[in-house]
Amino acid sequence: MGIDVRNVNKAFGSTPVLRDVSVDVTAGSLTALLGPSGGGKSTLLRVIAGLEKPDTGTVVISGVDATRLAPQRRNVGFVFQHYAAFKHMTVFDNVAFGLQVRKRSKSEIRARVGELLELVHLEAFATRYPAQLSGGQRQRMALARALAVEPQVLLLDEPFGALDAQVRKELRAWLRRLHDEVHVTTVFVTHDQEEAIEVADNIVVLADGEVRQAGTPAEVYDQPVNPFVMRFLGPVTNIGDRLVRPHDLELSRDAEPGSSAAEVTRVLRLGFEVRVEMRLDNHDAWAQITRRAADRLSLRPGDTVYVRPNAEARTLAADAA
Amino acid sequence: MTVDTQQVQAPGPPAPDSLPSGNDAEATGRGGRRSGGRSWRPSSVIDQSGSVTMLSLGGVVMFLSLIVLIPLAAVVWRSSEQGLGYFWQAIRTPDAWAALKLTIAASLVVALVNLVMGTLIAWVLIRDDFPGKRVVDALIDLPFALPTIVAGLVLLGIYGPESPIGINLAYSRAGVVAALLFVTLPFVVRTVQPVLLELDAEMEEAAASLGAGRWLTFRRIILPNLLPAVLSGTALAFTRSMAEFGSTVLISGNLPFQTQVASVQIFGQIESDNITGAAAVSTVLLAVALVALVTLDLVQRWGRRIND
Amino acid sequence: MTKHILRSAALLYLLMLLVLPLAFIAYRTFEAGLGTFWASLTSPSALHAFRVTIIVAFWAVLLNTIFGVATALLLVRHTFIGKRGLNALIDLPLAVSPVVVGLALILVYGRFTPVGGWLDAVGIQIIFSIPGMVLATVFVSLPLVVRSVVPVLEELGDEQEQAARTLGAGRSATFRRITLPGIRAALGYGIVLCLARALGEYGAVAVVSGRLVDQTQTITLFVEERFQNFDQPAAFAASTALGLLAVATLLITKLIAPKVRSS
Numbered sequence: 011m012g013i014d015v016r017n018v019n020k021a022f023g024s025t026p027v028l029r030d031v032s033v034d035v036t037a038g039s040l041t042a043l044l045g046p047s048g049g050g051k052s053t054l055l056r057v058i059a060g061l062e063k064p065d066t067g068t069v070v071i072s073g074v075d076a077t078r079l080a081p082q083r084r085n086v087g088f089v090f091q092h093y094a095a096f097k098h099m100t101v102f103d104n105v106a107f108g109l110q111v112r113k114r115s116k117s118e119i120r121a122r123v124g125e126l127l128e129l130v131h132l133e134a135f136a137t138r139y140p141a142q143l144s145g146g147q148r149q150r151m152a153l154a155r156a157l158a159v160e161p162q163v164l165l166l167d168e169p170f171g172a173l174d175a176q177v178r179k180e181l182r183a184w185l186r187r188l189h190d191e192v193h194v195t196t197v198f199v200t201h202d203q204e205e206a207i208e209v210a211d212n213i214v215v216l217a218d219g220e221v222r223q224a225g226t227p228a229e230v231y232d233q234p235v236n237p238f239v240m241r242f243l244g245p246v247t248n249i250g251d252r253l254v255r256p257h258d259l260e261l262s263r264d265a266e267p268g269s270s271a272a273e274v275t276r277v278l279r280l281g282f283e284v285r286v287e288m289r290l291d292n293h294d295a296w297a298q299i300t301r302r303a304a305d306r307l308s309l310r311p312g313d314t315v316y317v318r319p320n321a322e323a324r325t326l327a328a329d330a331a
Numbered sequence: 332m333t334v335d336t337q338q339v340q341a342p343g344p345p346a347p348d349s350l351p352s353g354n355d356a357e358a359t360g361r362g363g364r365r366s367g368g369r370s371w372r373p374s375s376v377i378d379q380s381g382s383v384t385m386l387s388l389g390g391v392v393m394f395l396s397l398i399v400l401i402p403l404a405a406v407v408w409r410s411s412e413q414g415l416g417y418f419w420q421a422i423r424t425p426d427a428w429a430a431l432k433l434t435i436a437a438s439l440v441v442a443l444v445n446l447v448m449g450t451l452i453a454w455v456l457i458r459d460d461f462p463g464k465r466v467v468d469a470l471i472d473l474p475f476a477l478p479t480i481v482a483g484l485v486l487l488g489i490y491g492p493e494s495p496i497g498i499n500l501a502y503s504r505a506g507v508v509a510a511l512l513f514v515t516l517p518f519v520v521r522t523v524q525p526v527l528l529e530l531d532a533e534m535e536e537a538a539a540s541l542g543a544g545r546w547l548t549f550r551r552i553i554l555p556n557l558l559p560a561v562l563s564g565t566a567l568a569f570t571r572s573m574a575e576f577g578s579t580v581l582i583s584g585n586l587p588f589q590t591q592v593a594s595v596q597i598f599g600q601i602e603s604d605n606i607t608g609a610a611a612v613s614t615v616l617l618a619v620a621l622v623a624l625v626t627l628d629l630v631q632r633w634g635r636r637i638n639d
Numbered sequence: 640m641t642k643h644i645l646r647s648a649a650l651l652y653l654l655m656l657l658v659l660p661l662a663f664i665a666y667r668t669f670e671a672g673l674g675t676f677w678a679s680l681t682s683p684s685a686l687h688a689f690r691v692t693i694i695v696a697f698w699a700v701l702l703n704t705i706f707g708v709a710t711a712l713l714l715v716r717h718t719f720i721g722k723r724g725l726n727a728l729i730d731l732p733l734a735v736s737p738v739v740v741g742l743a744l745i746l747v748y749g750r751f752t753p754v755g756g757w758l759d760a761v762g763i764q765i766i767f768s769i770p771g772m773v774l775a776t777v778f779v780s781l782p783l784v785v786r787s788v789v790p791v792l793e794e795l796g797d798e799q800e801q802a803a804r805t806l807g808a809g810r811s812a813t814f815r816r817i818t819l820p821g822i823r824a825a826l827g828y829g830i831v832l833c834l835a836r837a838l839g840e841y842g843a844v845a846v847v848s849g850r851l852v853d854q855t856q857t858i859t860l861f862v863e864e865r866f867q868n869f870d871q872p873a874a875f876a877a878s879t880a881l882g883l884l885a886v887a888t889l890l891i892t893k894l895i896a897p898k899v900r901s902s
Contacts, residue, residue, distance in 0.1 A: 061536050081539045088540040094533035098555045107551075108541035152537075159541060383810060384717045391710050392725070394702075398778050399732060402743030409746055448652050455649040459642060467650070469889065470657055476885035478839030478859045479737075481878045484866060488875075489663040496659075513656055545641070574736035576842035577859075581866065594738045594842065601742055601846055610746070613739040620734035628727075 012037040012195060013058060013163060018067030020053055027053045028064070029219040035197055035212075037072075040189045042210035043199045046242070050219040051199045055165050058197065060084050072162050084163075087156030087194075091168040093148040095140035101127070101151050102136040108159035126154040129188070146177040157192065166198035170205070182209055203243050207231065215239050233324055240326055247295045249317055251328050258323035259297040261286065261307060261315050269318035274309050288315065403617065410610035421611035426587040430596035431615060437504065437592065438572035441511040445568040449519025450561055456520070457527045474516045479577025482513050487582045502584040507592060510578040515571050519564030526560040559634025563627060570623040573616060661882065668879040671872055679876035687853050688861040688877075695769060695844070695857060696837035699776035703833050706777075707784025708826065712818075714785070715792040732781045740778050741846020744771060767849035772857070775843035780836040787829030788822050795821045824898040831895065835888040839881065 013035035020028040028050045035041050043051040056062040058069055060081035068077045076084050096104050105126055109119045127133045130150040140148050149169055156164060169185070170178040186209050189196055200206050206213050207227040215222040215230060215238075223230055223239045234240035237253055247256045250270045265271070272290035284304035287296045297317060299307075309315060319325050411418050422428065456468050474482060486509055490500040500506035530553065538548040576594040583590035585599075593612055600609035668676060679685065713719075714726060732740070748755045748765035755765060765771040799821070803813045819826075841859040848855035852864060858877055866874035 059540055061539070081536070082542045082544060084540075085542075086540060088537065090533045090537065092531075092533065094531060094537040096534060096537070096552060107538070107543075111542045111547065155537075155541070384713070384719065387709055387713055388717075388719055391706065391713060394706050395725075395728060395781075398774055399728070399781065402740075402747045402778075403731075403735070405746035406739060406743045448649075451645060452649045452653065455646050459646050461646065467653065469893065470653070472889055473657065473661070473885060476835055476839070476888050478841055478862075478881050478885070480841040480859045480862050481839070481881045481885075484862060484874060484878050485660040485664045485882075488667060489660045495663065509656070513660070516656065570734050574734065574739075576737050576845075580863065594736045597736070597738045597742065598842075598846065601738070601745070606742075606746070609742055613736070613742055616736050616739060620736075624730070624734055 012072065013197065014068075014070040015054070015058065016068045016070070018054070018057060018064040018069070020050075020057060020062065020064050027219050028057070031067070031216070031219065031221055033214055033221065033224065035195060037195050038193050039211045040186070040196045040209065041198075041212045041214060042206035043197060043214050043216055044203060044206040044242070045201065045216040045222075047201055049217040051201075051216045052167050054216065055167055055197060055199050058163070059086050059088050059165050061088070085159070085161050087159070087161035087164045089149070089152045089156050089164070089166040089169050091171045093140070093145075093152045093172075095148050095152065097140050100137050100139055101132060101143070104140065104151055105155045105158050107155060112159065122158060123154075126158055129157075129191075130154045144177075145173045146181055149173065149181065153188075157194070161194065164194045164196040166196070168199050168201070171200075178205075185209060207243070215242060217242075234326065237326055237328065245298070247297070248293060248328055249295055249319065250291070252319070252325040253328055254319040254323055254325045256285075256296050256298040258319050259299070259317055260320045261297055261299060261303070261309075261317055263307060263315065265316050266318060269316040272315055272317050274311050274313045274315055276311060277304070277309050279304075286315070288317065290317070406610050406613050406617065409607060410614040413607060417607070418611050418614075421608045422615060424608065426591065427593075427596055427600075427608065427612050429588040430591050430593045431612065433504070433507070433591065434573055434593040434616075435619075437507055437511060438569050440508055441515055441572045442565050442569040444508075444512060445515055445519045446561060446565045449516075449564055449568070450523055450557065453520045453523035453527055457524055471517050471520050474514050479514060479575065480580065483510055483578040483581040486510055486513055486578070491582065501582055502586060502590060504583075504590055506582040507579050507590055510582050511572045511575055514575055514578050515568040518568040518571065519561060522560045522564035522567070523557060526557055530556060559630055562630045563634065566623055566627040566630060570620055570627075573619055573623070664875060664882070665879060667871075668875040675872055676876050676879070679873040680880055682873065684853055684856070685858075685861060685873065685877065688856045688858045691769070691772075691855065692838060692857040692859075695772045695776055696834060698773045699780060699837045700830060700833050702773070702777050703780055703784050704826070704830055706781070707788060707829060707833075708822075710785045711788035711792055711822075715789055716797060729782050729785055732778050735778075737775075737779060737840070737842025737844075738846055740775055740843040744774055744778070744843075744847050748774070766847055767851065767855060769855065771847040772844050772855060775847045776837045776840050779840055779843050780833045783833045783836060784826070784829035787825050787832065791822050791825035792818075824895055828892060828895045831888060831891050835885065838884060 013033070015031060015033040015035075018028050018031045019026070031050070031054060033043075033054070043054060045051050053062060057064050058071070060076065060079055060083075064077065068075060070076065071084060071086070081088075096107065099107070102123055105123045106119050109122060114122075123136075124133070127136055130153060132147060132150055132154065135143060135147065135151075140151065143151065153166075153169075166185075170181050173181065182205055185198075198209075210227060212224065213227055213230050214224040217238060223235050225233075230239060231243045234243060237246075240246050240253055240255075245256050246253050247259075248254075249259065260266075260269075262269070270290055272288035272295065274286060275289050275294070276285075276287040278285040278287070279301070282301060284299050284301055285296055286299060286304070286309060287294065289295070295317070307315070410421070422431065452471070456464065456471075477485075486506075487501060489495065490498050490506065490509060492499055492501055500509055534552050534556075535548050538552050543551070574594060575592070576598070579585075579590075579592050580595060583592070583595070585591045585595050587596070591599075593616055597609045597612050597616075600606070600612070710725075710729065714722065735743075745766050746752065748758070748771060750756060750759050750764070750766065758765060763770065765774065795818075799817050800813050803817045808816070839859060840857075841863070844857055845860060845863075848857070848860065850856060850860050850864065856864065858881060862874050862877045862881070865871075865877065
């Protein structure tokens, strides 16, 4: 049930959107395509679904070369950012659609739809119309609809992008639980790194049509291979020409080997963490330390402090490509 | 008017939407839907001087009454002046009855043809692309702008006795239908186009991902969403057909019992000073128009409900 | 494949119904040369017909513009009992057969009616005369200006007008300097539509005018009368003139339309 994308190129007119993209999705995993807007993630997803045709390259789904197959024949479930609900049909009919296309019997359809509506907690809404549902409910319906036909692969295009922050968080967690139950190979697109880290087994970072890095959330966060990935996945600050995560910094009053001198410009207490803003080498930097460390140092604006990345921290040269 | 339609190209002259939008203005007064996204209510600052409103309203109502309401009422009055029995008789005279039957039948045929061809043309104009498409799109509005008598002459030229391509529809019912098709061409096309344009492409993609082929997608996803617009346009085409006069006059030859439509029959009655007879048939036409308008209104309300 | 079938079907239909007829008339008209075309259009009867048409159209458009703006303002900026009714009635003329319009006006303003009789006594003849034709033309083009202006008035909102009032502007000043400029494009659009309709009206005017040649004959009536009298060149020439006018109208409306939406 895995997906194997090899050397896919796609351009819209003269604008290249995917450049020699290769991605490997393990069967049964939950993979996030993460990256800034316009980076090609949605296009890649649509290429996998068959809603776009690549100019070159191949897409293999469960061992079958699907590159030239129409979306109808790929058996992929697709969930859209804006739900794409069949607004003239009830929730029940929406979910039943795929089964009706496959000419299943009425009783079979009723059973399966019932099962799915329970799964997504929409049993009470079967006879309602999408217009009567909230955004979150519509998206759950869309998921049920996609899952109804037991797809080999489930694709979600920024599924929570159109929802409020609160609903987004809830559905995010819910998607993860759903995947743990249903185990369909799932790929979803997001520009929210927090979402990707929280939900996915694997993250593929895409920008400008290229894969910048692929790996587990821990790998891409703690071992970024280039500054772009590092900056995209989390906070970054520049100490002595190296990029390092602010929470990986050690501060002390005395000079230590490998540390740089900095002048404290601001000390902000943010909940249980403290943010120390500093100036060194003619640019601004900041460190994130615990309250205890902050109390021990008792820093004030104007003080000189010595900064260095801690021993296990991963740093990158600031001008690395 | 069509000014607020979502057509990509400029909307045409007397557009079919002039009937639909009647309800948009109505909704506004209650702070209803507007494309501006703000619900609007008349402000009390402006409305202080109720007297000016009253004056304005009085003027408008008087104008409307003098020109539209009272004259139309006079028609209905005149037709029933001598009692319902006489009214019925006037309608049942052989030529009046034949004219009414022909008009209704022809209008139904025209409405159906427009339903199919209008939707087809709208589809091609929105979904397809070919050199000259914009010109073709602009041409659709021509029947709106062209005087009906000119339309009739134009059709008679090419499909009449001196037809260069050998098709002679003069003095035939086919000729009447052709004339009616000409003048009703824009109705369904122009009501369907904006809806087709706005149609959520992702719905079709979703259907494809669920295994639906093109025809199935069209039947179960696209068509149901187009239906209100298609029906609106068809109702408009029907109404216009029933009322049409100028374009049929020349090509049909106005043969009573054969190619004479109701409006022409009424004209004849007026010329022969049979005013009551004319009024009776006129009243029937008005009644049909009323039913069509009410149906149209219902269809539009239904359409709005689905699309929210 | 399907795409090509659909495209061909659509284009064939349009060819047969729209393109060929129009092309043919243009051909027939100019077949006899521009000279004949021009001569037909400048005969005394033709010129008289043009004059009548222009007079009738002018008054009809003027009346409908005033009515249209007033009604649009009422519908959009005010509330009153019967607003829905008024709204529905505005659209009524579009559904009425032109011949019925003519009949209706005769029944109220003809010489043998109370109103018509009284007017006749004071020397005003409505039916079989220009005023009647103006009324008929007003009737058939009634909704056009209103329906063009209403959406734009809604879109504009009344905040600017409110601001003007708080700054001390009276009603008419507010209207002149704030509202009117705002609806200018839409109003222009509506006026062009109204004018086109007025110039092209046939049925209602045919009934109401008595079709008296050289007296109450508009260009459209001229077309029909010439054709019935076997004067094809004149009929075709006038038709083509009207056709060109129609095309001009379409072009103008397409030019104005984008400005309407962005105002």
